[in-house]
Amino acid sequence: ALRRFKRSCEKAGVLSEVRRRTYYEKPTAVRKRKAAAAVKRHIKKLQREARRFEKAF
Numbered sequence: 001a002l003r004r005f006k007r008s009c010e011k012a013g014v015l016s017e018v019r020r021r022t023y024y025e026k027p028t029a030v031r032k033r034k035a036a037a038a039v040k041r042h043i044k045k046l047q048r049e050a051r052r053f054e055k056a057f
Contacts, residue, residue: 009015025033
C-alpha cells in the first residue's frame with residue numbers, strides 16, 4: 001500500500017510542489033519560470049514534429 005501511495009504522490013507532483021513552496025517565490029519569478037517551461041515545451045514539440053516529418057520521408 002505504501003508503494004502505491006508513493007507512486008501516486010510522485011505522479012501528482014506532491015514532492016516537487018512542497019519543495020517549490022518551501023520558500024516564497026516572487027510573482028515575477030513565477031511568471032519567468034512558467035514562461036521558460038512553456039518555451040521548453042514548445043521546442044520539444046517542434047523537435048518531435050521535425051523528427052516525425054523526417055521519418056516520413
